[in-house]
Amino acid sequence: MSNLYYTVDPDTYLGRNAFKCMRKSTGGAWERSMAFDFFIFWLVELGRSYHTIRVYSDRVAIFLDYLEVGIAVCGSADITTYMRLSRLYHSYLTQGINSMSSLVQAIDRRRPSPMVSKKTSLAHHAAVEQLIIGCHEGYDGALDCSVGEDAMCQAKLLAELRSVGVPKSEQELAYLEKVYGRQVRGKKNSKRLRIFSHLPKIRKSLEPYGEDKFFPLDKITQLINEATSYRDGAFWALMGASSLRASEALQVLWEDIDLVTREIFAVEPSERENYLEAYEGLTAAQRDQLSWKGRTTKYTLLLQPYGDMFFDLLELYMQYEYQPGVANNFVFQSQYGYPLRFCDYGSVIVKPFATAAAKVLGSGLKPYRMKLHSLRHSFCVYMKNFVEHTHGVGLSDYEIMALTGHSQISSVARYAVLDIQLLNEKLYVAFADHKANAGKSVDELLIGFHEKRIAYLQVKIAEEKVARDKKTQEAA
Numbered sequence: 001m002s003n004l005y006y007t008v009d010p011d012t013y014l015g016r017n018a019f020k021c022m023r024k025s026t027g028g029a030w031e032r033s034m035a036f037d038f039f040i041f042w043l044v045e046l047g048r049s050y051h052t053i054r055v056y057s058d059r060v061a062i063f064l065d066y067l068e069v070g071i072a073v074c075g076s077a078d079i080t081t082y083m084r085l086s087r088l089y090h091s092y093l094t095q096g097i098n099s100m101s102s103l104v105q106a107i108d109r110r111r112p113s114p115m116v117s118k119k120t121s122l123a124h125h126a127a128v129e130q131l132i133i134g135c136h137e138g139y140d141g142a143l144d145c146s147v148g149e150d151a152m153c154q155a156k157l158l159a160e161l162r163s164v165g166v167p168k169s170e171q172e173l174a175y176l177e178k179v180y181g182r183q184v185r186g187k188k189n190s191k192r193l194r195i196f197s198h199l200p201k202i203r204k205s206l207e208p209y210g211e212d213k214f215f216p217l218d219k220i221t222q223l224i225n226e227a228t229s230y231r232d233g234a235f236w237a238l239m240g241a242s243s244l245r246a247s248e249a250l251q252v253l254w255e256d257i258d259l260v261t262r263e264i265f266a267v268e269p270s271e272r273e274n275y276l277e278a279y280e281g282l283t284a285a286q287r288d289q290l291s292w293k294g295r296t297t298k299y300t301l302l303l304q305p306y307g308d309m310f311f312d313l314l315e316l317y318m319q320y321e322y323q324p325g326v327a328n329n330f331v332f333q334s335q336y337g338y339p340l341r342f343c344d345y346g347s348v349i350v351k352p353f354a355t356a357a358a359k360v361l362g363s364g365l366k367p368y369r370m371k372l373h374s375l376r377h378s379f380c381v382y383m384k385n386f387v388e389h390t391h392g393v394g395l396s397d398y399e400i401m402a403l404t405g406h407s408q409i410s411s412v413a414r415y416a417v418l419d420i421q422l423l424n425e426k427l428y429v430a431f432a433d434h435k436a437n438a439g440k441s442v443d444e445l446l447i448g449f450h451e452k453r454i455a456y457l458q459v460k461i462a463e464e465k466v467a468r469d470k471k472t473q474e475a476a
Contacts, residue, residue: 034155042133
């Protein structure tokens with residue numbers, strides 16, 4: 001449901017995209033939330049990405065709305081109430097009316113819970129923690145909230161949550177260790193606030209992904225052919241061929257594509273030497289929205305036949321749909337020449353994919369397969385299990401990490417699947433249909449498509465790592 005008392009609007013801070021939060025008072029007037037301002041100032045000063053700031057802003061507004069309703073139910077706004085409501089937030093998010101807390105039930109009747117998973121609840125709490133820390137950093141402690149109401153009172157009480165449960169002296173630490181018979185200081189690098197120490201610890205799954213988590217490799221060609229525009233077909237082919245995230249693929253510039261060698265480079269925006277020239281035509285606000293998520297190499301290994309399909313469709317897109325007179329360098333644009341990166345993601349980008357996927361999958365339709373990200377999973381599954389070369393089958397986890405931007409090797413390990421022979425048989429049909437090479441074995445097809453490129457990329461990735469290590473040593 002939408003918030004009852006709080007609304008988030010665009011704003012700027014320190015020359016960057018930011019947000020402000022307006023609270024509807026009991027008299028109906030809108031006033032600016034100082035607590036939210038402290039939170040935004042904190043995130044921007046930390047250098048957090050626009051995406052993080054946007055997502056966290058929405059989650060913090062939900063929490064503030066929950067607090068407002070909870071305070072009305074409790075009848076008081078003091079530190080005890082804030083502590084109690086903060087600790088019950090997980091129950092509200094995950095249980096709602098089914099919570100064992102009568103207070104949560106009362107809040108849910110006024111503001112229904114979004115009923116999210118435990119994992120999503122932890123993501124909401126991560127945003128709330130930054131709100132508390134931001135208030136603690138920004139509030140100067142000079143306000144007396146004992147008389148009357150003030151927008152700063154909320155910031156003061158949230159700031160006080162920063163120290164809830166934290167021992168104030170070495171003597172207190174020693175006493176608590178004696179009482180509990182263990183060290184209570186916690187992990188030195190732990191980021192969780194003590195007030196949320198009761199939250200569940202969810203161990204990241206190490207189980208291999210099921211087939212419902214990736215788009216069927218033998219149906220990607222059919223999916224691409226279902227596109228109603230050359231642009232969409234080229235976009236999906238690029239994602240299927242390269243493992244680029246949707247945001248990364250949408251940010252590809254013409255200078256990142258070599259039409260002669262048929263190579264595609266994935267370049268982090270902030271690392272472009274010609275930054276202003278590359279993003280000519282964008283406003284400062286749009287440049288601030290450019291995102292990147294961990295990819296450590298600019299090189300891509302194009303999975304075939306989708307790589308060839310991309311270049312074929314790119315040529316048709318340039319001939320029939322692309323608007324060459326626009327003042328930006330993005331490959332993918334709307335029908336009016338506006339960068340697709342800044343169009344509405346749901347209606348312009350996701351909806352056409354979901355429509356085509358529904359036609360292709362039929363009875364095999366699964367919720368996750370309706371997401372563009374499923375193409376990235378397909379690439380990883382293939383590279384982990386099926387890409388063949390003279391030294392064996394599959395790239396190493398570290399090579400896949402470099403090519404895909406995964407931050408942990410455990411994430412890559414989950415792409416392992418068991419029934420290799422069955423999927424190879426399906427792949428043979430897909431490759432044969434596209435290349436008309438029905439006379440070749442699947443081994444010949446796969447090795448021929450990828451072996452030279454793998455060897456080339458292994459050298460390039462190693463060279464990039466040496467350069468990064470040298471740069472780090474020089475900086476130290």
